[in-house]
Every structure is written in structure tokens, then in C-alpha cells.
Amino acid sequence: MLTVNNVNLHYGAAQALRGVSLTAEMGKITCVLGRNGVGKSSLLRAVTGQHAISAGTISFQNETLNGLPPYARAKHGIGYVPQGREIFPLLTVQENLQSGYAPLARKDKFIPEDIFNLFPVLKSMLGRRGGDLSGGQQQQLAIGRAMVTRPKILVLDEPTEGIQPSIIKDIGRAIRYLRDSTGMAILLVEQYLDFCRELADQVYIMDRGEIVHEGPAETLDTAEARRHLTV
Ligand SMILES: Nc1ncnc2c1ncn2[C@@H]1O[C@H](COP(=O)(O)OP(=O)(O)OP(=O)(O)O)[C@@H](O)[C@H]1O
Secondary structure, eight states: OEEEEEEEEEETTEEEEEEEEEEEOTTOEEEEEOOTTSSHHHHHHHHHTSSOOSEEEEEETTEEOTTOOHHHHHHTTEEEEOTTOOOOTTSBHHHHHHGGGTTSOGGGOSOOHHHHHHOHHHHHTTTSBGGGSOHHHHHHHHHHHHHHTOOSEEEEEOTTTTOOHHHHHHHHHHHHHHHHHHOOEEEEEESOHHHHHHHOSEEEEEETTEEEEEEEGGGOOHHHHHHHHOO
């Protein structure tokens, strides 16, 4: 399980996270909802080691991650699908997937077939450049690349952003499959309430750098959630 305990994060003098605490359990989908600018990406940057925290602790499976660089966290099993996907545009789909080999032992440096079962389009486009894919295909590639690292927890930053509805469905199906087949933990941040409600086991709502609600998805008060999502 991932545990975030009382975490603060600053950009210079500006505080983006204020005493944030949450847990993401193995075999569960944990969704953090919030509108633009409330600190969702900052939370994921703290978890993945992209940005240092100024107070609190972050641990995964009882090991503290504080101070570890992103590559060391990848070795601990933290897979990251960043906002905007960050595909290498000039590398092929295959090379983008292979960029996930970095934290792996030699024997594990292959692309698991599961990825192509989930996202068949990637197999048919292995030789195409990443930059030539549609937004939805790039999102599938970013999830595939994170899966290559054999994560124990998959951390996704707004996977539905700018993506057409049919591909959002595919992505939802893939996330559910990963939870059910591997028992990994999934932590995703979103603004899209319906996607989160359909998918999540546990929901948190963030506002202005703080967690303002926590509970199981089935008891989420939709009106209350919408209030936090509208500007
Ligand atoms: N590199 C940075 N330098 C300074 N301030 C930043 C930086 N990145 C984010 N912020 C500020 O921190 C706050 C939280 O931003 P963050 O990106 O975490 O929000 P978010 O909820 O993920 O929103 P979005 O969906 O727009 O990414 C915002 O006020 C933002 O302007």
C-alpha cells in the first residue's frame, strides 16, 4: 500500500500541498478529484519523486520513499503516466515502450504481451513515430510504457484529458483489468467525475492543496463533488 502522510510541497514561497494524507491500497483504484490548479499533479510529483516535499512522509509497502530520486522509485515498483503523456515524439512506438526497460533486470527486458492485448493498436503501430499517434493512442502508449516497468502501483495524471470517449472507455477497461489481474494499486487524479465514479474504489477530493473529502466511491455525494470541480 502507498501511504502519503501529512505532506507539504512548495514551489518557492508558494505552497501547493498542505498536510495531504492518503492511502492507495493494493488491488484498489484510488481516485483524487479536483479542479485545475488544486495540487493534483503536485501530489503525483511528490509520489514519483519529480519534486521534493517540504514536510511529511511517503512510503510504499512499508519502505520510505522520501529523498529517493524518480528512477529509484521506479525500481520500487512505481509506474508513472504523466500529464500530457510525455511520449518521445521522434522515437518509434517500440522504442518508446523500450524506454521503460531502464529500471528492469536483464531477464525482464521484454515487452509483456498483455500490453498488446489491452491496446492492440500499439502492436499495429510498433514502427510508427510516437509523435504521429493521436492523443488517445499516445495515452495508451504512455500506459503501456509504464506497464513495461512491471509496476506494483500505477500512478496516472488525468488519463482522460483531451481524449475521445471511445478511447476513454478502453482506458477505463485497461485500468480495471490491471487492478483485477495483477492486484496492483492504482492511483489516478482526475477532473472527470463520471470516469472516476465508475472506476474508483476509493475517492478523495482536493481543493486548494488540501484533501477535503475521503470515502468509498459508492457513497460519494455527486453534488458535493461537482461543487469542488466547478470554478
Ligand atoms: N513549477 C511550478 N512552479 C510554481 N508554481 C507551480 C508549479 N507547478 C504548479 N504550480 C502551482 O501549484 C498549484 C498546484 O498545481 P498542480 O499542477 O499541482 O495542480 P493540478 O490540480 O494538477 O492542476 P492541473 O490539472 O492544471 O495540472 C497551482 O497553483 C500551480 O499554479
